Amino acid sequence: MSTTTNRGYGFEYSTIKQANYLLEGNIGPETKNWITKTGLVKYNMLTTNEQEGMERASNRIIEFLLEYEPWLKDEPIIVEHVKAKGGATDVSDVRLSSNIHKSVGISLKSNHDAVKHPRVSPTIDIAQNWLGIPTDNEYMLETTEIFQHFNKYSQLNNYTKFKELSNSEKDELLYKPICEAFSELLIRSFNGKDGEVAIRHILPYLIGDRDFYKAKADFKRNELTVAAFDFNGTLGTRKRIHVPTRCLEVRVEKGKRDGMHNYISLNFDRGWEVKMRLHTASSKIENSLKWDVQFVGIPQDAWRSNFRF
Incomplete structure (x- = not known):
């Protein structure tokens, strides 16, 4: 598998790990299985510098979410890898959900913009x-x-x-x-x-049927760009986007x-x-x-x- 693929899976694993730690969350069973078989395996193929960069980027993403989605501080959070659930139309890679059915998705991009x-x-x-x-x-x-x-x-x-x-x-x-x-x-x-x-x-077909944040990390420049794809008015940025x-x-x-x-x-x-x-x-x-x-x-x-x- 290519270095780009390893980096993509590694970034997803890093964000799941940091979200679980910083939000004191719980990881779903499908996601635990994905971590064991894929996420952690690909993460361990990366260099120490790549892993440290991903951890910093993942921490910054969670800090951003805590600022704009403050409900994450107050609710027990379930951390899920979206693709691990199978058959998902959600283009997010990681989804954070509360027990009261509120959730936020994050689409993670590592130096590319494919959706x-x-x-x-x-x-x-x-x-x-x-x-x-x-x-x-x-x-x-x-x-x-x-x-x-x-x-x-x-x-x-x-x-x-x-x-x-x-x-x-x-x-x-x-x-x-x-x-x-x-x-x-x-x-x-x-x-x-x-x-x-x-x-x-x-x-909506290409983007998915749920609002989400896209976080694109440039690991060469240590820069993170976050964009809100808020078609339905569910995101904390309160900035609707029109089709x-x-x-x-x-x-x-x-x-x-x-x-x-x-x-x-x-x-x-x-x-x-x-x-x-x-x-x-x-x-x-x-x-x-x-x-x-x-x-x-x-x-x-x-x-x-x-x-x-």
């Missing part, structure tokens, strides 16, 4: 998931044909792993046609009779590093901008890819603050 990693395949009703409307037959047929052609080409050339293909082959046979098919589906959906529904659904009402542009782009057409940029009103990178979901060739979704632009009046740690 979600949804899959794409010939069988996924992707518009229903993303936009709340049925995927049209044009996209489903086109995607099926792309994967079928790609699989036939791979079999003829005895390819079993994606790394056996050149960037040019992956781009022309898979990445570029999938990105073009998906971008055209988005354009048709946003401009169709259910366009308002599609616009209203896409950000877009229109999509201004959908654009397929080439990656700067490898030149493949595996990026889609979405520009909305109210200052929202989303960039998605298409990549393989497994080392072996299969009918499934993943989107790495990042928010590269959020409203200028959104609440955010910077801290040192």
Whole structure:
């Protein structure tokens, strides 16, 4: 597993550990299992300097939460790793909950801004998931044909792993046609009779259906940026953020590093901008890819603050 993945899991473990200690909380059984099998294992793979930096950043996050979410001082707190619960639509990594059903989620980012990693395949009703409307037959047929052609080409050339293909082959046979098919589906959906529904659904799908804080740590500069994604008015910053009402542009782009057409940029009103990178979901060739979704632009009046740690 990559150093980036170890760092991400390590940061999650560090925050769970510090939250449990500073808030005198309790860790749920699923989270204890995750710590034993994953969190602590990845944390121990990091250097001492990396661990110390994560502990400082985690402490600063909890200090911030105690300032803006003072109920954390007064209630018995349950500390959970969200993904350990399975099937969660919450994009938070760590959630702190009280016995009176109040909770706050934290999305932890270690030098990157990805928010979600949804899959794409010939069988996924992707518009229903993303936009709340049925995927049209044009996209489903086109995607099926792309994967079928790609699989036939791979079999003829005895390819079993994606790394056996050149960037040019992956781009022309898979990445570029999938990105073009998906971008055209988005354009048709946003401009169709259910366009308002599609616009209203896409950000809550990518962000999740619960308000949360995003904490991004830059461990080289020892800087922490916290942003409040408060759509429903549940966060202590009391600064609501508004979803877009229109999509201004959908654009397929080439990656700067490898030149493949595996990026889609979405520009909305109210200052929202989303960039998605298409990549393989497994080392072996299969009918499934993943989107790495990042928010590269959020409203200028959104609440955010910077801290040192």
